[in-house]
Amino acid sequence: MGAWDDCCDDCCYSWKDFWWCVLCLAIFFVVAIIVILVVAFGFIRHIDITVDDASLTRLALVNTTITAFAYNLTLTLTIRNPNWAMNMMNTKPLEAAYNFDGQQFDRVRLADEGDKHPAGKTRVYRLTSGSDSAFVSLGNAGVAEFKKENATGTFEVEVALTGEVKYTARVTKCKIEATCPLKLQLASSGEAPAALVFQKVKCKLAKPEKNC
Structure with a gap:
């Protein structure tokens, strides 16, 4: 979580790093979506x-x-x-x-x-x-x-x-x-x-x- 906190701090206190924060958020959501898709469709639970x-x-x-x-x-x-x-x-x-x-x-x-x-x-x-x-x-x-x-x-x-x-x-x-x-x-x-x-x-x- 340290890297995530640093990213949020940079976003809050330095506008020059705005696009870096956007990239961090995008990566976070992409990873979350991949995890959800793997959990939803990667494994079959039998009837x-x-x-x-x-x-x-x-x-x-x-x-x-x-x-x-x-x-x-x-x-x-x-x-x-x-x-x-x-x-x-x-x-x-x-x-x-x-x-x-x-x-x-x-x-x-x-x-x-x-x-x-x-x-x-x-x-x-x-x-x-x-x-x-x-x-x-x-x-x-x-x-x-x-x-x-x-x-x-x-x-x-x-x-x-x-x-x-x-x-x-x-x-x-x-x-x-x-x-x-x-x-x-x-x-x-x-x-x-x-x-x-x-x-x-x-x-x-x-x-x-x-x-x-």
């Missing part, structure tokens, strides 16, 4: 994804020549962009896949390509999906796992998110890959889903690529 609520009112194995699920699943999924200056734009659709015992049985789209997520904002996605015969390649091991979980009334369903985004002022496109392991208690006949307690789940992000 936060959580499943705030979920309910399963039906999950049954359909007796067909191939294994399939009859199911009804609703969930509330939130995505927060913690960057205070950088918007996110989807360069690929953002999708969520539902998996049981490592096998996908459905996939839903959350946002389309070109969709923007403003800086510092949280978006809430309320998903309701179901099917009378959603194909799932379980095999004997998967069927055995289903029967085991069906006996307890609690099913382990994984929600896997995939997408790709580009941040403001950055050329690199960054993949979004996250997994949200859910333990869902099947609502019994006549029981309201709201009566079942769901513990909020923080989704795990895959390790980002080098430039992301």
